[in-house]
Amino acid sequence: MKKTMQAMNRVICPSCNDDHLILKYVATYEYSYILDSDAPGLKNTNELLPHMYDKREQKDTQQYIECRTCGISYPCYFDRWTERMNKKALQDAVNSAYLAKQHLDNT
Numbered sequence: 840m841k842k843t844m845q846a847m848n849r850v851i852c853p854s855c856n857d858d859h860l861i862l863k864y865v866a867t868y869e870y871s872y873i874l875d876s877d878a879p880g881l882k883n884t885n886e887l888l889p890h891m892y893d894k895r896e897q898k899d900t901q902q903y904i905e906c907r908t909c910g911i912s913y914p915c916y917f918d919r920w921t922e923r924m925n926k927k928a929l930q931d932a933v934n935s936a937y938l939a940k941q942h943l944d945n946t
């Protein structure tokens with residue numbers, strides 16, 4: 840099979856061989872506002888402004904790479920983006936997630 844130069848420079852979906860992949864990062868935060876004499880939150884006086892919280896706690900994070908062509912999603916975890924985190928590393932992550940998925944489907 841022949842590949843174009845453009846395709847070779849991109850991360851390819853192992854399921855459909857297309858290159859329309861997006862990295863998604865879902866995070867859940869809990870914001871706390873202390874109740875005082877005025878609006879909730881010590882920093883709020885007239886109204887509850889969501890960004891003027893007293894405490895923020897990260898509850899959950901989830902990362903995955905999603906293919907916009909076939910809709911498959913590959914769970915992944917990148918805690919930081921470094922120089923080593925290049926196209927090859929991304930392709931390896933997607934490939935191994937794909938293999939793990941296939942293994943799950945066959946059991």
Ligand SMILES: [Zn+2]
Nearest residue numbers: 852855906909
């Ligand atoms: Zn795909």
